[in-house]
Amino acid sequence: MPHDRAARLESGENSDILIDLMALLSILCYPDARLNKIARPVEAIDARLKALIGDMFETMYEAKGVGLAATQVDVHQRLVVIDVSETRDQPLTLINPELLWASDERLKGEEGCLSVPGIYDGVERAAQVRVRALDENGQSRQIEAEGFLAVCLQHEMDHLAGKVFVQYLSRLKQSRIKAKLCKQERQAQQETARQREPL
Ligand code: NI
Numbered sequence: 001m002p003h004d005r006a007a008r009l010e011s012g013e014n015s016d017i018l019i020d021l022m023a024l025l026s027i028l029c030y031p032d033a034r035l036n037k038i039a040r041p042v043e044a045i046d047a048r049l050k051a052l053i054g055d056m057f058e059t060m061y062e063a064k065g066v067g068l069a070a071t072q073v074d075v076h077q078r079l080v081v082i083d084v085s086e087t088r089d090q091p092l093t094l095i096n097p098e099l100l101w102a103s104d105e106r107l108k109g110e111e112g113c114l115s116v117p118g119i120y121d122g123v124e125r126a127a128q129v130r131v132r133a134l135d136e137n138g139q140s141r142q143i144e145a146e147g148f149l150a151v152c153l154q155h156e157m158d159h160l161a162g163k164v165f166v167q168y169l170s171r172l173k174q175s176r177i178k179a180k181l182c183k184q185e186r187q188a189q190q191e192t193a194r195q196r197e198p199l
Contacts, residue, residue, distance in 0.1 A: 022054055022055060022058050023055050023058070024055070024058060024059050024062055025055050025056065025059045025073040026073065026074075027059065027063065027068075027072050027073060027114050027115055028071075028072055028073070028074055028115055029115055029116070029117065029181060029185065030113070030115050030116045030164050030166060030177070030178075030181060031178050031181070031182075032115075034071075034074055035071060035072070035115055035159070035162065035164050036162040036163075036164075037071060037076045037162055038076070038160070038161060038162045039069075039070060039071055039076045039077050039078045039079075039159075039160040039161075039162075040076060040077055040078065041077070041078050041096050042077050042078055042079055042095050042096055042134075045095065045134070045136065045137070045138045049077075049079070049095075050136065052070070052075060052079070053079070053081060053093055053136055055073075056068050056070065056073060056079070056081045057081050057083075057091055059073065060081055060083070060114070061083070061088060063114050065114045066082065066083060066084045066148075066152055067080065067081065067082040067083075067084075067152045067155060067156045068080070068081050068082075068114060068156070069156045069157075069159030069160055070160070071159045071160055071162070072114060072115050072159060078095065078096045078097065078160050079093075079094070079095055080093075080094040080097060080133075080153075080156040080157065080159075080160065081093055081094075082094065082149075082152055082153070082156060084148055084149050084152055092143075093135055093136040094131070094133035094134075094135075094143075094153075094156075095133055095134040095135070095136070095138075096133060096134055097131050097132070097133035097153070097156075097157055097160070098131065098132050098133070099129060099130075099131055099154075099157060100130045100131060100132050100142070101129065101130040102126035102128070102129045102130075102154075103126050103127050103128040103129070104126075105126070105127040105128065106124050106125065106126060106127060107124070107125060107126075107127040107151075108122045108123065108124045108125075109122065109123065109125065109148070109151050110122055111123045111151065111155060111165045113155070113164060113165055113166075115159075115164060116164065116165070116166055116177065116181065117181070117184075118180075118184075119166065119177050119180075119181075121165075121166070121169055121173065123151075123155075123165050123168045123169075124168075125150065125151050125154045125155075126150065126154065127146060127147075127150060128144070128145065128146040128150055129144075129145055129150045129153055129154060130142060130143070130144050130145075131143045131145070131153050131157070
């Protein structure tokens with residue numbers, strides 16, 4: 001559902017973004033095929049990208065998420081924003097992130113996703129990872145992570161590769177999730193249609 005302040009971002013490099021206004025972005029909902037697009041590397045850290053980063057953080061905080069990949073707002077560039085802090089004041093921007101190393105040790109944790117509302121399930125991931133990325137100022141940095149941050153990094157980088165966490169679940173679970181989310185979507189559309197009916 002588009003929010004009244006939502007800025008419509010065209011996918012592609014030529015979209016115009018108002019840089020003086022923060023805006024909430026629409027988050028694509030699984031099983032939208034656009035979630036399976038593979039993101040391209042960011043080529044320039046310019047004003048437009050910085051505006052997008054600001055909007056993605058605002059959208060993520062508003063949705064009470066801990067991570068958001070550009071893919072989820074239909075911008076297919078390698079950009080991720082994360083904040084796993086309790087205090088919601090430790091924003092982490094990753095531009096063109098690369099996985100340098102993943103531990104053989106695995107852990108299975110409960111995951112959810114802003115693109116798969118209301119669904120949580122166990123996914124096995126590497127327990128520790130090392131990731132290299134540029135920050136919002138174009139500085140290259142390496143992040144060593146374990147636990148929840150490690151899970152979050154892998155989950156968000158999967159989005160950039162066109163992968164949603166439910167794709168790790170059994171086919172049966174995937175069909176159930178699709179059916180449930182499609183039903184929710186239909187109900188929302190019917191609700192909107194009812195509201196439009198003249199009295
Ligand atoms: Ni997600």
